[in-house]
Amino acid sequence: MKDLFLGLVFLALGVAVIVASQEFPNVGDLSYGAGLFPSLIGAGMAIGGLFLMIGSGRQVIREASENGAANLLPRPGIGWLLPFVPCVAVIAYIYISDTLGALLSMALIMFVLFCLRGVRLLPALIVSAISALVISYAFTNLLSVPLPQGMLGI
């Protein structure tokens, strides 16, 4: 089922790339240019996506006839959201680091993630504080990366 969907995505992406590539200019009076290579990639994606769809489409039909179509639908629940928790944390960092500063943002993110993973409060607090301090010290002072200082810098 996932393959069917991904095949569709690749097909659509491939076609979109080919269409977008037509607008890139050619070299001199030749019939090809900046668009040639992306078009080839787009064609590869579209054809590959099509094959993936056909292959998994067959499998889906076979499974549906064996077990009934209801089994194919993803099971309800919030389990599939779990892997996106770290992504939310990254987005949160992007938006809060300017005001809170890198140090506090990192400590906050780690603390929340620790708690979500079932680490007890006190160890979570200690580990996140120490790691945030170490990381921000290492990057700011040893590698001189201008991490956002936020309100601590004022």
Next chain:
Amino acid sequence: MPEFIDGLLLVLNLKTMMVVVIAALFGVFVGAIPGLSATMAVALLVPITFYMDPVAAIAAVITTAAMAIFAGDIPGAYLNIPGTPSSAAYVGDASALGRKGRAREVLGINLICSVIGGLAGTVVLVMIAPKLAEAALNFSSFEYFWLAILGLSSAVFISPGSLLKGFLSLMVGLLLATVGLDMITGTPRFTFDVPDLYAGINFIPVMIGFFALNEVMKLFASRRQAPGEIQESGVKQTGTVFGMVPHYLKRYWRNLIRGSSVGALIGALPGAGADIAAWITYAISKQRSKEPEKFGTGHMEGIVDASSANNAAVCGAWVPALVFGIPGDSITAIVIGVLYMKGMNPGPTIFMNNSEMVYGLFTAFFVANLILIPIGYLAIRSAHIFAITPARLLMPIILCFCIVGAFAINNSITDIWIMLLSGIAVYYISSADFPVAPAILGLVLGGILENNFMTSMLKANGNVMAFFERPISAVLGGLVLLIALFPLLSKLWARRTGQAMVANASDGDVR
């Protein structure tokens, strides 16, 4: 000769040696924790190497990679979980011995074989690379086009798993490589008017997303039974680390030589890395053994072959990376990024323009492999630390490292977004069993491929036959064809020998 001395001095000074030792400790730690792979170790290291001298940076990468590949054996012997995919081939044997209380003995053998394999790979690198570079000086855009194709097609065809998915994964990488200003016409392509994208997508944040954020996401998906949280078995480990080493080396010296040389060659093949080397040499060892029935039940023979092969491959992979700028595996794909960052553009001219650097690099290889012995010994003695470090405590810290590391390359928020999006994309496609290595090779090689393709097309006025007219380019073209037929040939071979060797390497190169 003075260049040689200069090269030695670039490595054998206090600062670089300290970097090497720290990198070795880092490599042991990351490699030994299940779920964190050698590639991830290198990807996390890159933002830090950005601020080092070129040779120190490269030495750090080499040491980390060699160390992590060895350290992957540690949880294999104690917990039956390979610490990195490259240790997966012989984890059954190693853990069977571990359950008998002989984990230290196995790891001692692993360590010495890794060192010898790594040194053999280094010798291959030192011997072959300069000679190959001389030949490569005559290469034109046609040959480079074929070399890039060769690297990409072996990534797709040799890597385990579905061919179609490997191909699509490669297309994703190539598409990412086209982002930015076109090199011939100067037109912005797929930049969506984001100024930071005009120079193209920086591949370091992408790699951090691919190999680190992706793993963090996987751990969060796995609920409670994360790898590394499994309890250590209660077997009392006895025996010395190196006590039995001479005995086994005397008995299996042929395996050691075979594993090291085959491993180095597989590594030197563009697109195939340490994990494939380990699987293939293990299969060869089993096929050639006088007692193949003992394999998988705690037999040392296959361990000798495969654990020398994976470290040999790590060094061998540098041959195409240095000489042609074509990475041999995902670690050297990252390395090529580091080399460009440091102004050491890989290619045959690196051996002329930067000869003391190259000698420094060769020295770094020897040092990195030799430092495996003391640090590896300490790691074996204190192996229980890795068993009790829960991955749930590390993942949030690694996540922060990803964020800050992606930011540090250009001090730009855009790079954090790129890291995030590539991590999500790879998490999704790798959960549908797409291999990741072709995508990263596509990203690194896409620019080289397109440049040489377009240059050749302009030179030949659009005549495709010109790609086969020069003798070397015709040979390379033929080689590509041969690799394209590899899955078919290997199936025939597997049918003949009755074992599906490549199919065994199921979860090989994803990490």
